[in-house]
Amino acid sequence: MRILFLAPVVPWPLTQGRNLRNFHLLRILAERHEVELLCGTFDAGPPTLPSEVATLAEFAAVVVWPTRPLATRFLDMGRHVPDIWQAYASDPLVDTALARHTTKPFDCVHVAGFEMMGTWNRVRHRLSARVPYVLDEHNIEYRLRESMQADETLSVADIPYRLYNHLQTHRTRHHETGSWRSAWHVSTVSPEDRDQVLEHVPAHRVSLVPNCLDVRSLPKVDRNSVRPHSLLFMGKMDYRPNVTGVTWFCREVMPALRERFPDASFTILGRDPAADVQALNDMPGVTVTGFVESLVPFLEQAATFVVPLFQGGGTRFKVLEALAAGIPLVSTNQGIAGLPLENGTHCLLADNPSDLVTAIARTWTEPEPAWSRVANGRRLVETRFDWSAIAPTLEGIYV
Structure with missing residues (x-):
């Protein structure tokens, strides 16, 4: 199978959970499939891909995510999509994905986290034929925002944050559950997250793929x-x-x-x-x-x-x-x-x-x-x- 692996950042170094999960899932898929990797970086300077990652993919490209000044983020609040999608938005990445698919169509897309669904939506809506996708949920983003909203340690000075988070929680819940319903398959890291997805998606389209270690x-x-x-x-x-x-x-x-x-x-x-x-x-x-x-x-x-x-x-x-x-x-x-x-x-x-x-x-x-x-x-x-x-x-x- 030919798979496009969309990741928010280069899965290296293996010093944080997101990188660990994405690196090892990429490694496992690459053992039996033809996998191409598209990801981003927030680091300044020319984007680079470590050899440890590059050797796993048939093709790999890294884009630099654009900086978003506070004024830009404020204006983006009127776009009715989760702010996290704006943080991981790049025209060059969308163009590269479309070009690679045109050269040799992908059979499936692995979307590494809800934050990449905004980019994938921009790609898939420009395709002439449907390409199924697997959404790998590292956590349930809207539930995470709900728990932050309930943080009793926040002070009066944090009221602007509460208002912002309230808006983003609503938008994230709407788009995240919609992403589950349109996915070919959803994978989760915990039984609790799986049960949450099962409220919206049939059981045969949801799998538990827990975080692990290379012991x-x-x-x-x-x-x-x-x-x-x-x-x-x-x-x-x-x-x-x-x-x-x-x-x-x-x-x-x-x-x-x-x-x-x-x-x-x-x-x-x-x-x-x-x-x-x-x-x-x-x-x-x-x-x-x-x-x-x-x-x-x-x-x-x-x-x-x-x-x-x-x-x-x-x-x-x-x-x-x-x-x-x-x-x-x-x-x-x-x-x-x-x-x-x-x-x-x-x-x-x-x-x-x-x-x-x-x-x-x-x-x-x-x-x-x-x-x-x-x-x-x-x-x-x-x-x-x-x-x-x-x-x-x-x-x-x-x-």
């Missing part, structure tokens, strides 16, 4: 140098659910935790930390690293991996990476949403400050149960969340 290629983590009473969180730190979560944790949980364990520390690791996150560096015991070249030293030293999230969708690669690395896990229920983790078997779950302090303390004062949960968690990742385990499901969509 064999994971770096070896030596857990003999753990730093006592240390916590770690990893994620993209300009992503609002992450910003809200770690800020809340530092203000509501860390003071009580340090009363009980004065040497308790919390490392927040991830690229592009927002100003609110950078300010957390001033709090006792908190370190914000920004981007790091290697995760291994941090995975080796962390006594506990904590996921203090109350918003967001999909599933989180960093949770899988922590389990694979053998780090005891403490999370909110939302933090592990979409993953079949059981409280007390694979991790400890808590949703308020006092319960989180208690759960973290248990990982530090009850080592045998903690390491039993670690062993169960790693076993789960190896058996159910390796990319090789979901390859047959993905292949079954493209038949």
Whole structure:
């Protein structure tokens, strides 16, 4: 089968969830199909494609997404389409897709995320014959916006954001559910997301394709140098659910935790930390690293991996990476949403400050149960969340 793979950004480096998913899905599809990749970048300068990605595709091209000043974004609000579609809009990409299809027609299109549906709609409406598409939903975008709209930490100063988000939530829900209905197939990362899609689409057109890891290629983590009473969180730190979560944790949980364990520390690791996150560096015991070249030293030293999230969708690669690395896990229920983790078997779950302090303390004062949960968690990742385990499901969509 000849497949066009439309991705929002170059799926490299493999340091964030979107890139990890798109790279491995591209790799799996390229093993049996003729795949062409069209994607974009926000980086300045001539667009480039790393050899690790270029070798997977029969043809690949990268465009630079146009910058959008605030005035442009304001005017775009009158266009009645989701703002996220405007962020990933490019005439050169549309023209390239049409030219490649004219040269040799595609049998199917893989749309990597709802944000690329605006571009794909512009392409497909100019085709003389229908080309089916698979929409791979990394999360349910409108549900993510709904959770942000319910954020109780927003202040009066955030009223403009609330109004903007309310408008975008409505538009996104309308266009996202419409995209499901017109798709040949929809793939989701979690059972909860799948159930949401099933309210609009027949079951035979929806598949669960969870986020996974390439377990064999994971770096070896030596857990003999753990730093006592240390916590770690990893994620993209300009992503609002992450910003809200770690800020809340530092203000509501860390003071009580340090009363009980004065040497308790919390490392927040991830690229592009927002100003609110950078300010957390001033709090006792908190370190914000920004981007790091290697995760291994941090995975080796962390006594506990904590996921203090109350918003967001999909599933989180960093949770899988922590389990694979053998780090005891403490999370909110939302933090592990979409993953079949059981409280007390694979991790400890808590949703308020006092319960989180208690759960973290248990990982530090009850080592045998903690390491039993670690062993169960790693076993789960190896058996159910390796990319090789979901390859047959993905292949079954493209038949």
